[in-house]
Amino acid sequence: AAYQANPKPVVVNEDSTNLDNMNASVVAGVSWGYLDTGVNNYVDGYQSPPVNWTVNTDAKRAFFDNVLRLAGPNSVATRLALTGPSSGDYHDSVTLAADLHDQSGNPLAGLPVVFNLGAQSCTGITDAAGAAACAITPSVVAGTVALTATFAGTALLQPSSAATSFAVTHEETVLAYTGDTSILLGGTAHLVGALREDGRAAIPGEAVSFTLGSGASAQTCTAATDANGNAACPIAGVNQPLGPGSITATFAGDAFYRPASASAATIVFAIPLSGTFVISDQMAKPGQTVTFWSSQWSAANPLSGGAAPGSFKGFAATVGGFGCGTGWASRPGDSAAPPSTVPSYMAVLVATTVSKSGSGVTGNTMSIVIVKTDTGYASDPGHPGTGTVVGVVCP
Known part of the structure; x- marks a missing residue:
C-alpha cells in the first residue's frame, strides 16, 4: 500500500557512471549505485578484474568530486605535515616542504600551501603526491623562529595547518688576506682582507682586525668592509723584527655571521740609508x-x-x-x-x-x-x- 501510494524505487543499483542519473536519484531521495565496468586493463573501472582501486580516471574523479559536492561545504577533513628541514643558515636559501592529505590519507593535488618563517612567507602548490614546497632565504638573526604551514581549505576541504620550530644558524664566512706580505721596516704596510659568505658573496659593513707580528711588538689596525667585502687599513711606521713574520686578519662574527680568520707569512726587510x-x-x-x-x-x-x-x-x-x-x-x-x-x-x-x-x-x-x-x-x-x-x- 505504501509503494502504491508513493511508487518510486528505494535503490538504483549498479546504474552507470552517468552523474545526471546520480543527481536525479539524490533528488528523488533514493540511493544510487556507481557502475564502472572498465575493460580488464587494470586502469579503468571497478567491476572488471583486475581492479585498480585508486582514483585514476576522469570518470572516477568526477564521481568522487560529485560525492564531495553533495556532501556539502568543508565536509572532508585534511591533514598537513611539515616534511622539510628544521634549520638553515642566515642568508642561505632553504626549501620548506609539507604534505597535504585527506582524512583517509589520499594526497590532495593542485592546492596552495602557505609557509611562514617568522615574518617571511612563500607559497607552494601540492603535486600529485600532495607535496608542496617553496624557498625562503632567512633574513633574521640566528636563533629559533616559528615555522608554520597552512592550507586555507576549499568549499569541500577543511583547512589544516602544521607548526614547528626552525633554527636559523649563523652564516658561514670566509676571510682571505690579500694585502702586503713583503713589508719595509719603517714604511707603511697596507693590510687588506676580503670577507665573503661561503667564500662567494661580499659581506659589507663588518669590522676586520689586523695584527702584524706577535707578542709585545705586534702592531694592529681595524677597518670595516666596503660594498665589495674588502677591509683595508694601513700600519704606518712598521716596527717589526727583520725577516719572516706573520700577519693575521680576524672577523669576530656577529648575530648573523660566524667568526672567521686568515693569516699570511710576511717578510720584513730594510734598505740602506742611501743607495x-x-x-x-x-x-x-x-x-x-x-x-x-x-x-x-x-x-x-x-x-x-x-x-x-x-x-x-x-x-x-x-x-x-x-x-x-x-x-x-x-x-x-x-x-x-x-x-x-x-x-x-x-x-x-x-x-x-x-x-x-x-x-x-x-x-x-x-x-x-x-x-x-x-x-x-x-x-x-x-x-x-x-x-x-x-x-x-x-x-
Whole structure:
C-alpha cells in the first residue's frame, strides 16, 4: 500500500557512471549505485578484474568530486605535515616542504600551501603526491623562529595547518688576506682582507682586525668592509723584527655571521740609508744564491741585456725612487760609497741592463727582491756581499 501510494524505487543499483542519473536519484531521495565496468586493463573501472582501486580516471574523479559536492561545504577533513628541514643558515636559501592529505590519507593535488618563517612567507602548490614546497632565504638573526604551514581549505576541504620550530644558524664566512706580505721596516704596510659568505658573496659593513707580528711588538689596525667585502687599513711606521713574520686578519662574527680568520707569512726587510745594491735578472730567482757586491760583480751577474761593465761592483748610489720601473745611477768601484753594513734582510734591485758612459754607470729596475744576506760583507769590493733570494717586493 505504501509503494502504491508513493511508487518510486528505494535503490538504483549498479546504474552507470552517468552523474545526471546520480543527481536525479539524490533528488528523488533514493540511493544510487556507481557502475564502472572498465575493460580488464587494470586502469579503468571497478567491476572488471583486475581492479585498480585508486582514483585514476576522469570518470572516477568526477564521481568522487560529485560525492564531495553533495556532501556539502568543508565536509572532508585534511591533514598537513611539515616534511622539510628544521634549520638553515642566515642568508642561505632553504626549501620548506609539507604534505597535504585527506582524512583517509589520499594526497590532495593542485592546492596552495602557505609557509611562514617568522615574518617571511612563500607559497607552494601540492603535486600529485600532495607535496608542496617553496624557498625562503632567512633574513633574521640566528636563533629559533616559528615555522608554520597552512592550507586555507576549499568549499569541500577543511583547512589544516602544521607548526614547528626552525633554527636559523649563523652564516658561514670566509676571510682571505690579500694585502702586503713583503713589508719595509719603517714604511707603511697596507693590510687588506676580503670577507665573503661561503667564500662567494661580499659581506659589507663588518669590522676586520689586523695584527702584524706577535707578542709585545705586534702592531694592529681595524677597518670595516666596503660594498665589495674588502677591509683595508694601513700600519704606518712598521716596527717589526727583520725577516719572516706573520700577519693575521680576524672577523669576530656577529648575530648573523660566524667568526672567521686568515693569516699570511710576511717578510720584513730594510734598505740602506742611501743607495741600494743590484743583482742581475738572470740570478733573481727564489732560493738562488746571489752576489750583490763584488769586484767580480759582472761575472757573477749575467744580464739578459748584455754584459755589465767590469767597473761596476754592484752598488747603485742614486736611485730614482724605490719601486719597479725606475732607473738608477752609480760610479765605478767603491767610489759609489756603499754602506759599511747591510741589513740581514735587504731589498735589492734587479736589472736587465747596466751600461757605462764616461765615469757614470746607469741601469734599470725590472723588479725588486729581498735577499737574506750572509756574513762577510764589507764596503771594500774585495769582501763580497752575498745572500739568498727569499722574497719579492715588486712587481
